[in-house]
Amino acid sequence: MPGSSASAVTAALLRGVERREEARRWLLVLPAGLFVGVLLFFPLLRIVSLSVWDPIFTLRHYGHAFQDPVFYRVLGVTFKVSLLTTVGCLVLGYPVAHLMAHARPAVANFLMTLVLVSFWTSLLVRTYAWMVLLGRRGVINNLLLAVGLISEPLPLMYNLFGVLVGMVHVLLPFMILPLYSVMKGIDRSLMLAAQNLGAGPFRSFLWVFLPLSFPGVTGGCLLVFMISAGYFITPALLGGRTDMMMGQLIELEVSQLLNWGYASALATILFVVVALLFLAYRRVATLRLPSGAS
Amino acid sequence: MRYLYHSVCGLVLMYLILPVFVVIPLSFSASPYLEFPPRGFSLQWYQQFFGLRTWYGSMIFSAEVAFLTMVLATILGTAAALGLARAGFRGAEALQTVLIAPMIIPHIIIAIAIYGWYAQLHLIGTLWGLVLIYSVLAVPFVVITVTGALQGLDPNLEPAAMALGANRVQTFFRVVLPNIRPGILAGAILTFALAFDEIVIAIFISGTTGTTLPKRMWEGIRTEINPTIAAASTILITVSFVLFALLETLRRGLARGKR
Structure with missing residues (x-):
């Protein structure tokens, strides 16, 4: 039926818009996320690894x-x-x-x-x-x-x-x-x-x-x-x-x-x-x- | 019973607030020792503060660090809050947890982690070393205040502006930004205060060069018995009060605007 195919097209278009919107949001959050990730989690992981590698794995x-x-x-x-x-x-x-x-x-x-x-x-x-x-x-x-x-x-x-x-x-x-x-x-x-x-x-x-x-x-x-x-x-x-x-x-x-x-x-x-x-x-x-x- | 309840509350509030003010009169003392009540009045400890490069230099350095932190954290945090607003997209919750983490992790852990890493990168005692890690600590505060402002924003405003022909950039600068400005300003004030007062991380990564005011106080707090530290404390208290007053004005203005 033509009606349903039209609505399928609309739905697909909307999904495209949604996906673009989602990507845009990710782009806004990413700098802060990367910033905190690199500057906080990298040194913290380094601490965890220092606690178990000395110089090989040890507890x-x-x-x-x-x-x-x-x-x-x-x-x-x-x-x-x-x-x-x-x-x-x-x-x-x-x-x-x-x-x-x-x-x-x-x-x-x-x-x-x-x-x-x-x-x-x-x-x-x-x-x-x-x-x-x-x-x-x-x-x-x-x-x-x-x-x-x-x-x-x-x-x-x-x-x-x-x-x-x-x-x-x-x-x-x-x-x-x-x-x-x-x-x-x-x-x-x-x-x-x-x-x-x-x-x-x-x-x-x-x-x-x-x-x-x-x-x-x-x-x-x-x-x-x-x-x-x-x-x-x-x-x-x-x-x-x-x-x-x-x-x-x-x-x-x-x-x-x-x-x-x-x-x-x-x-x-x-x-x-x-x-x-x-x-x-x-x-x-x-x-x-x-x-x-x- | 009622009398007891009120006096208990009064005592608790005095306990909360009086120590903040005890150092102020000491900083104007004429005596070279910490005596209470202070003997005489003089400004010599302020003269000492502003006469010694190690003291006033550290204050200027702290102000620079706080200002740059404020700029960096406010931009990053505002962008993140806009991205996270009306959450529900994949990973939003995980990201939120990542962004809140710096508020939860004890500063002593962050301090030694950053200390070891910065030592390798030669960032100890540098302006940017401090600005970078303080921005990490400050971003969550901006995210929270801006998110709060965004929640108060009518969700129909943006589509309305776009339907009337504004593009994304115009919509943001003409419609969204003016509405969330108090949230952004509040976040900026919080980040400045945080970077100006921070001590635990400063003990480790603010070196012999690039000493912040709290670090300078920490160095002298157990050895210097004259009231210069009281003068430095009074300066820190004054800065906090000014920032707090700004924040309160902002909040009152916001509350009036909503009515």
Whole structure:
């Protein structure tokens, strides 16, 4: 029939147009894709290959890691610091996100600005500020000495305490922002319904709001844990000798011991851990840019 | 109960924000040590900063790196976002993952990977070495902001312009670009800020030549006890604030335009 052959021609033409359109899109994405591919993935693959070729295929760098008590200690510290940082961020971030989600728009905007200002300030500057605050002759010790609460400076940094204070401070926005975006989407009438049915404010929070905010909790916790696990600057400046984390061990092996094979194996292990956490994160949240602009 | 809740929130917000401001008064101190509250007022640490080539030179170098990164990453990222928009073509998701990867991978891993490679290529301590890797880190931010702007764009505008006789280039420059400009600008500001503040990768690949401001601070942070670092920090904070204010203005303007 002539009609169907005409529509077949149209369909073929449309397919041609579609294919051209697709090619055009590929062309637009390709420069960025190639750029990131060459400059990021090539060096990363080089690291993976350095970890197993030395000079022929070997797993001894991984063997070294899994037999070395130092590696286990560093892994333990990394896990402990990341976990405590995550818990700290959740405990401090949850009430703030809750307040932001329920405040008047003007107040919520102001609180958001505070969070973003902190988020925007250079990580190095904020860590330095904590060095100034927590040092032996730092602001906090001087203040406590002047008031007479203590007679000797407290050891506030170069230990686990200092690392946690700094890490929680730096990563708090990464908890507050996902929590807030989930809490903002919770239907407030559900809380009112619970209260109409006789639940007090506390019970309606516990049985209605809290479970509904869980996607934000999981997302924020995974994000903070993931970033903590690979952190370097804050633990390096505020931590002590015994609180070394994975990032610091990698840095030590590369810049002081020039042990590329071992450092590459450590980097590969860290990468796998973070990649697994990221896959878990993707299941619970879509990656959004934590900024006012998105 | 309510009182407790509000005071907890207030304390957390103070914890979040006060440390940012603690270094500013220190940078105006007259004392050669870090003392709080600062004794006296002086601009000597700024004089020191702008008098020493190692300090102000590193700031100028950082600005150059940040500017070039901004240009390169904004062009690449905007093109990629346009290509990925209204995704659904083969491989789009894989490409998206590739483009997001630099945001996820710990910087310490990227730093040592690039360090080893750059050492072979003699790119350590060079302007372009830094610009190239910072652009990699920055592209995802541009992709995300421009994609956001494109999602707000009426999908009928482009076909309408073409039906009215505009060609592809005209359609892009006259119809698409003016509509997504805030997204592109936001991406550009983010990339500038990222390149100006980055420290982990700079520790490795910003050498004795081509030292960025954060790298210069890192070198002195444990050894120099005078407040020049506080002055450098204040400068970094000021730059961040200006960029943040620009971004917020942009966002407010965008929100008004949509209404």
